[in-house]
Amino acid sequence: MLAIAALTLAALFSGAALYVLFAEHPARGRIEPTAQLVQWKSAYAHGAVMQASLAGLSGLVGIAVWLRWNDLFFLAGGLVMLGAIAYTFAVMWQLNNRLKATPPEAVSAETVAMLGRWGRLHAGRTSIGLAATAIYAAGLYRALT
Numbered sequence: 001m002l003a004i005a006a007l008t009l010a011a012l013f014s015g016a017a018l019y020v021l022f023a024e025h026p027a028r029g030r031i032e033p034t035a036q037l038v039q040w041k042s043a044y045a046h047g048a049v050m051q052a053s054l055a056g057l058s059g060l061v062g063i064a065v066w067l068r069w070n071d072l073f074f075l076a077g078g079l080v081m082l083g084a085i086a087y088t089f090a091v092m093w094q095l096n097n098r099l100k101a102t103p104p105e106a107v108s109a110e111t112v113a114m115l116g117r118w119g120r121l122h123a124g125r126t127s128i129g130l131a132a133t134a135i136y137a138a139g140l141y142r143a144l145t
Contacts, residue, residue, distance in 0.1 A: 002065045003143060006074060007136040009058035010081055014129035016051060021126050025119045034107045036115055041100060048096075055084040055129070062136060073139025081132040084125050092121050 024043060028036050062078025065071060088096075095118055102111055 002061055002068065003074065003136070003140050006058055006062040006065055006077060006081075007133065007140055009054050009061060010077065010129060010133040010136050013051060013054035013058060013081070013084070014126065014133045016047070016054070017122065017126035017129050020047065021119070021123055025122065029115070029119075033112050034104050037099065037102060037107050037111055038104055040115060040118070044096065044100070052085060052088075055081050058132065058136075059085075062132075065139075069143065071139055071143060073135055073142060077132045077135035077139060080128060080135060084128040084132070087125055087128055091124065092118070095121065 020043075028039050028043075031039065059078045059080075059082035062074045062081060066075035066078060095114060099111070099114055099118065102114075
């Protein structure tokens with residue numbers, strides 16, 4: 001059951017990230033710049049907690065499966081999933097803070113460029129989640145066959 005939980009949590013993380021990447025962020029880019037920032041701030045405030053929780057739980061559960069089964073697929077998946085959190089801090093944190101600190105009345109072309117960069121960086125985080133999901137799926141397949 002833990003293996004299925006690790007996979008499910010990683011898949012939920014990846015699904016949410018894909019939704020942001022292919023639906024929410026492109027739609028945000030079609031509204032006027034001040035509304036883009038306001039919408040990003042609201043979505044980020046809600047989504048960050050969910051995404052971090054899913055990544056953290058998935059990573060920890062994957063490592064728990066490794067400890068129980070001694071299956072390196074789950075160690076790898078868990079570490080990759082926790083890597084999504086590390087990526088956020090190392091690569092996206094400063095940009096996130098700059099966007100959060102920008103008042104709506106100060107939106108500029110630079111703000112729009114930062115939002116565009118955020119979308120590209122989010123694609124990297126999405127890829128990390130998809131990789132962890134694939135690793136877990138391979139580990140589970142191997143364990144069940």
